[in-house]
Every structure is written in structure tokens, then in C-alpha cells.
Amino acid sequence: MTNERRNIPLYVLPSGARGQPTDTDLARALIAGEPWAVPATWNRFAPSVYGIAHRAFGRTTDAEDITQEVFYRLFARAHTLKEPSALRSFVVSFAIRIVKWELRRRRVRRFVLLADSGELPDATAPAVDTESRQVLQRFYGVLDRLGARDRLVFSLRYLECMTLEEVAAAMEVSLSTVKRSIAHSGQRISAWIAGDPDLAAFFESRRAGP
């Protein structure tokens, strides 16, 4: 059997420098309408966009929907991308714009309907226990009380660990606006958590350690 297999011709096709296309290659391929560019762009950036959306909304289904929406719009408008080398920031700014738009839409709906779905978000975190899941759900309930801009600033600063300057650039607002928003949202969230005995006790116990 081994001898027979040795006779099988084998060709290894070098993948060359384009084995992993750069962001610029990807952007150019998207603009040119190359069929492979759509899945390649998705595979490269979708996990990041999903992470941003998941941390902003705290719900898996929302994160999936937002991610799809971001890329659907992105691919439909790929030809408008002016700087191919800035594909990553193009994707992130696109994602943030859609997250902001969705947060605003939901806040308006909550004013009208009291809640987007009538319930607190079903925050999902498969790796944590039931208590943690409940805490996460209540935490996103707290975040829901913030305005869309404050919430997104908080999310980008604390959950995405962006610098203040990065947040300002991503939100297309001034640095001082970001600082005001951070101060405002931070104080309010701290106060709301302190006013919720369960949440406060949970985070206090985390701070104290096991």
C-alpha cells in the first residue's frame, strides 16, 4: 500500500505573498467586486464587530443581527471606500454608527412602549453561572437607562477599552464631549449599581475576591 502511494503525483501550489491578503488587498478586491473578498472580509472582521455589538447590547441575537447589518451595508457600499488601507477603521466606524443608530431606535421605542421587548434583555454568557447571567442581565438593564450617546461612549471606553481620543474619533464628537459623557455615565452607573443591593453585593464580592 505504501509503495503504491509513493507513485501518486503531488503538486503543492505556493500561496505566495497573497496567502493572507492585507487589508488593502481586501479593500481593493471588494471595490473590484472579487467574489472571494466578501467572505474573506467577513471572516477577518466579523468577530470584532460581533464583540463590539455583543458588549454594547449584551444579547447574542442582537449581536448577530447587528453584525449582519453592518456587513450587509458595508458590502453594498464597498465601492464608496476611498482609502483601501483604512478598511479596518472603515469597518469599525461603520459598526459604531449602526450600533449608535440601533441604540437610539431602541431608546425611542422604550419611551413609546416602555421596553423594546417588554422585558429586560436576555443577556447571554455561556461561560458563566446562573447567578452571573442574572447579574449580567440586570447590568444591561442599568445600561438601558442611559441615553444612546452616553451608553455607547461608556461601552467603547470601558468594554472596548478604547482611549478617550479613539472614542472621540469613532463617535465623531469632541474630546471634551467624550470626557463629559464618561463622567456623567460613570457616576450614574455607579449610583444605579449602588442602589441595587444584589448588583452591589455581587460586584463587591468580586472586588473582595473569592
Next chain:
Amino acid sequence: MTRGAEQAPDGVAAWVRAASAPMTAAQQQAGLQAVTFRLEQDRRRRVQPGRRLLVALACAGAVAGAVALGLPRLARGPGPSDAQPLTFVVEGGAIGDGGYVLSETPSGARVRFSEGTEVHLLPGARGRLGRVDATGARFAIEQGAAEVSVTPRPGARWLVDAGPFLITVRGTVFTAAWDAGGERLDIDMKKGRVSVTGPVAEGEVSVRAGQHLAVNVPRKEVVLREGEARVPASDGVTSSGDDGGGASGWAARGTSPPPAHAPVERDRGGSSAEPGVRGRLGDRGRSWTAWLAAGELDRVLADAERRGVGTVLAQAPEAELAALADAARYRRRGELARRALLAERARFPRSSRARDAAFLLGRIEEDRSGGGPRALEWYDRYLEEAPTGAFASEALGRKMTATDRTRGVEPTRAVAREYLRRFPEGSYANAARAFVERP
């Protein structure tokens, strides 16, 4: 902004970050299919108004011509240039939202088109039907294998998406498999020719009848081999200097049953080892590997039991042991799968399958109550034996989560750091970052 004012939410935010789950491979695949489906729908909507006008003009011209010349031209059968889209039926399944093909039978779902083309999703595979028009259709394999048989017609246009790859087809017969977790593409050509484009290949790769294409995206490896895929993984591995995780080595160990590229023909004329148990099972000359590829899992298990599991484990060739282990895993018969994998390792200790078996044994142990520590041992062993193997990223990621469950924060953090160092963009990278940052 003082740091003190930011201090309060910091601990909360770190905890929320740690609790946030990364996007899974399945979510990634499903999302991509949903997006491409919407884009395709848009494209169709944009094209249709113009097409309707052209079709109307063409029909009017054809009728006028037929009447004028008295020729029965309209009696001919439909061709790709006709505007009438193909129709299709789904056997053994149904079409769900977004074109998702839902299999309802153990043998998988078949999509049969009106001009004779057929796409058979093999058991365990998931797929999605996109564009369908007069020239053909676009079908996406989300996970697993599909047998595609396209009826040749002039002007036909059939496209098959498999992960980031696009397979352009004319008239041909082939099996394509995509492993979303391992990012591996496998194409077995039976008739005709297809061209494959994707991020790893330099331009188009043309695959003709009798050839087998294997692409491993993480390793940026493209292997085109003569003689279909009737060669077990270890062949290509040896020839190309692969360590066992090469593109050609994945198929029998995918997360779904592999494509039909069993070592049937070559085994028949191959070594003389154990002729009585070597998979020539007296049924049209088909092997367990071929049964597995056809989704006949129970048949493999029943035959192993009929012959005696102990005898099979002691005497069957490596490919058959692997088929038995896979069939048992798919049927959730963990103990039988474990015994088959242990037999693989004991009897063929230097093969690539034996190395893969270490990873699979870890998976099985993880599913067993209290199996965490043993799972860790197997993952460690796999990472030691195949540090750059096809499952290395997943083994280390699973080791990280298993460590979290069994050994606590600090050991998990160490594994997470190692993961980020080796696979900074791996599917467990977000989880690893969360573990590193966890207070």
C-alpha cells in the same frame, strides 16, 4: 478626566468583558450566509426589471418569428437563455428561512433542479440555497460535505460557496466539503472541471476529473493531487512534509461525516494486512469509510458488532478504525469511540491519525462526567505531538476552558496567555483576552 472618576465602573466593565462570549464558528458561517443571501436578493431585484423587459421583447420576437416562418422553434426545451428560472424540489428535507436547507432524514437532503442538476447534502452537513435563475443557482455549504452533480448546458452558471471559497462549475460531478472550525476545503472531482477562487490560492485553481484539491486556510496550504481523494491523510502528510494537520489530513476527522473519498480502491490493491477484517465487507466492495461517507453510520457500527468489536479493534486497518471511531462519535457512543481511538494510537502510534486521536479523546473525555482532568491530559499530549497540527488552536482553546473549569484562575490565565501568543486571531482569542483580564 481624572482616573478616580473612572475608577468605579472599571471593575464592573472588566467583569462584563470577561463574561462576553466570542463569536462562534457556526455563528460566523450562518451570518456570512445570511449576508450573502441578502446581497444576492438585492442583485436579483436590481436585475429583474431590465430582464423582464428583455424577456418580453425576446418572447415577442420569438413568437413573431415563429408565426412568420412557421417554424416550431418554441417547441424546443428550455435552455439557460430562457428567462424562466429553474424550479427545484427538496427531497429528504425542506427549505427554511434564508434558503437554509433543513435535512429531515438520516441520509441527508437532496435538492433536485428541473434541468437535472442535483445537490446532495451528506448527513451532518448544513447548506443554504441562494440565487436560482434560468442559468443555474448558487449554493453554499456551511459545514460538512455535499455531492454536486451539474447537468451540462451551454451558458449554465452554477456557483458553490464553501467558506471563503467560490467554486465555479459548468457540467460536472464532484464532492465538496468545508470544515468551518478548521477552515479546510476538500474537493473530489469525478467528472468535468471546476475552478476555485479564495484567499489562499494564487488566482484560480482549476481542478479536473480525477483530481483532489485540499486547502488548509490557517496553514495557507493548497494541495492538488492526482487520483481523487482515495488516499488516506498520512500520504499527503508524508509527501509534503506535513506534520499531520495538513489540508489533506482533515477529512476523516471533521466535525461532520467526511466526503466520499474513502481509500476503497487503493486499499483493495494495497497491503496484504488483515484481509479478513480490512474493510472489504462483502457488500458491493464498499468499505466502512465509504459507508461513513454515505452517512450509513449505523451500518458501520452494526458490522463492527457483528464481527466482534474486540477483533476489529485488534485487527482492522487504521482507516477502518478511524471510520469506526467517527461513526461512534457521531452516534454519541463515546465508549466505543474511545476504544477505537485508543486502538488507533496503540496500533499505529506514529501516524497522523494517532495524533489526531489524542485531540478527539480529549473531546470525548470532556463530555464525560468528571472527565476534565483526563481531557486536559489528552489535549496536552496532542499539543506535544502535533504542535502545529490542524487541531492545535482548538486543542489549546479547549484546554483553556477545561482548565478554567478544573483548575481555577491563575492556571487558566497562563494557558490564555499562551493561546494569545500562538493564536492571536484564533477563535478563542477573545475568550483568552477575557481570561487574562479577569480580576
